[in-house]
Each structure stands twice: as C-alpha cells, then as structure tokens.
Amino acid sequence: TQSTRPQRLLGAVQKNATRGDPRSVVKAIDEFCRHKEWAMNVGDEKGCILDSVVSELNPATVLELGTYCGYSTVRIASLLPPHAKLITLEFNPDYAKIACQVIAWAGLEDKIQLVEGSSAEWIPKMKEHFGVKMLDLVFMDHWKDDYLPDTKLLEDCGLLRKGSVLLADNVICPGSPDYLKYVRRSPRYKSQYFRSHLEYTKAEDGLEKSVFLG
Numbered sequence: 001t002q003s004t005r006p007q008r009l010l011g012a013v014q015k016n017a018t019r020g021d022p023r024s025v026v027k028a029i030d031e032f033c034r035h036k037e038w039a040m041n042v043g044d045e046k047g048c049i050l051d052s053v054v055s056e057l058n059p060a061t062v063l064e065l066g067t068y069c070g071y072s073t074v075r076i077a078s079l080l081p082p083h084a085k086l087i088t089l090e091f092n093p094d095y096a097k098i099a100c101q102v103i104a105w106a107g108l109e110d111k112i113q114l115v116e117g118s119s120a121e122w123i124p125k126m127k128e129h130f131g132v133k134m135l136d137l138v139f140m141d142h143w144k145d146d147y148l149p150d151t152k153l154l155e156d157c158g159l160l161r162k163g164s165v166l167l168a169d170n171v172i173c174p175g176s177p178d179y180l181k182y183v184r185r186s187p188r189y190k191s192q193y194f195r196s197h198l199e200y201t202k203a204e205d206g207l208e209k210s211v212f213l214g
C-alpha cells in the first residue's frame with residue numbers, strides 16, 4: 001500500500017537524524033521538505049523567529065495547537081528549561097501517530113505531552129486534566145479558522161495571565177484575517193508582526209506575537 005507524506009517524512013527522520021538529537025531531527029525534516037516533498041511545518045526561516053520568542057520567554061508551560069508531524073513541537077521543546085512542559089493537541093490520529101514517533105526519535109518524550117483530540121474539547125480540560133494553572137506560551141498552527149474561537153476559549157477558561165504570549169503561524173498565508181483583526185484591535189493584547197516567508201518558499205508569510213495584557 002502507498003505510504004503517506006507524513007510516513008515518508010518520518011522515514012527521512014529515522015534515516016538522517018541522530019536519535020536523541022532534536023536539532024538533527026529538525027534539520028532532517030527541513031531537508032526533506034526543501035528537497036523532496038513540501039509539508040506544512042513552520043519551517044527553518046519562521047522556525048528561527050519561533051526559537052527567539054521561546055528562548056526570550058523561557059516558558060514553564062507551553063500549549064501547541066496542531067501538532068501535525070511534530071516539527072515545531074520538537075523545535076520548541078528542545079529549547080525549554082528542565083522542568084518545563086509542552087502540551088500539544090492533534091485531532092488526526094494518523095498525524096498523531098507520526099508525531100509521537102518523531103518526538104520519540106528526538107528523545108523529548110519527557111517534556112512533551114501529545115494529546116489526541118480537538119482544541120475545543122481539550123482547552124476547557126487543561127486545568128483539571130493536566131494540572132495547568134496558566135499558559136506562558138501558546139503556539140497556534142492548526143486550522144486557521146480556529147485561531148479566533150480558540151483564543152476566546154483560552155481567555156474564557158482563564159488560562160492566560162498578564163504576559164502570556166500567543167504566537168500564531170500563517171497569519172498571511174493561508175491567513176487568519178479575523179484573528180489578526182481581533183488581536184490587533186483588542187486593548188487586551190499588544191500585538192507584533194514578524195514578517196517572513198511561507199515555509200520552504202519565497203511567498204510572504206509571518207508570525208503574529210500577541211502578549212496578553214490581563
């Protein structure tokens with residue numbers, strides 16, 4: 001039977017990356033997507049912006065919406081301090097299975113909790129189920145139409161504190177216009193656009209970093 005692109009991406013990791021070396025996993029995926037098959041990872045260029053936001057924030061608790069194959073999951077977790085935790089939500093079981101193996105290859109199982117399910121279902125359960133008090137960083141990279149409703153859900157569930165950071169991928173391409181308008185107009189956020197390019201291409205794209213003001 002035919003393999004899927006995520007399966008071929010995992011194969012490239014297992015072939016070219018060193019077990020237990022997260023940066024080699026990131027590099028293997030970027031090489032695969034640049035030279036073999038494009039895939040919707042945040043990629044190396046936007047990934048450097050992601051790295052700088054994570055490093056500057058030094059977050060204890062991170063939530064990622066939309067794991068896909070685990071590229072940004074591994075990239076973020078590789079920069080977290082020792083007792084920090086990253087919870088990542090993915091509702092496609094096939095993608096979750098691949099991401100789980102990518103995370104294992106990187107040796108980051110202890111830092112990452114991959115939850116198979118939808119953000120709408122699991123955001124309200126963050127506190128009781130995972131003992132999460134507040135989120136220091138949320139990386140949004142799931143369906144673009146869900147960015148805004150999920151942001152409102154995060155607010156309503158009391159998961160954001162003064163200084164919590166929302167970092168959203170693809171605010172230009174494919175784009176999330178309603179989300180962008182909301183965070184840029186709301187007096188409750190200080191928003192900043194980091195211009196970049198769509199992963200592995202020359203098309204414009206960027207990340208929006210929005211600090212919750214409480």
Ligand SMILES: Cc1ncnc2c1ncn2[C@@H]1O[C@H](/C=C/CNC(=O)c2cc(-c3ccc(F)cc3)cc(O)c2O)[C@@H](O)[C@H]1O
Nearest residue numbers: 040066068089090091092095117118119141142143173174
């Ligand atoms: C509510 C809910 N709960 C849990 N998981 C959820 C969820 N909603 C979606 N997911 C999961 O997250 C990923 C979905 C990612 C969607 N990302 C994009 O569509 C995307 C597209 C491009 C792109 C750009 C130009 C093109 F020409 C073509 C594609 C680039 C990107 O970077 C993208 O992120 C995927 O793994 C999906 O299962």
Ligand SMILES: [Mg+2]
Nearest residue numbers: 042141169170
């Ligand atoms: Mg994306």
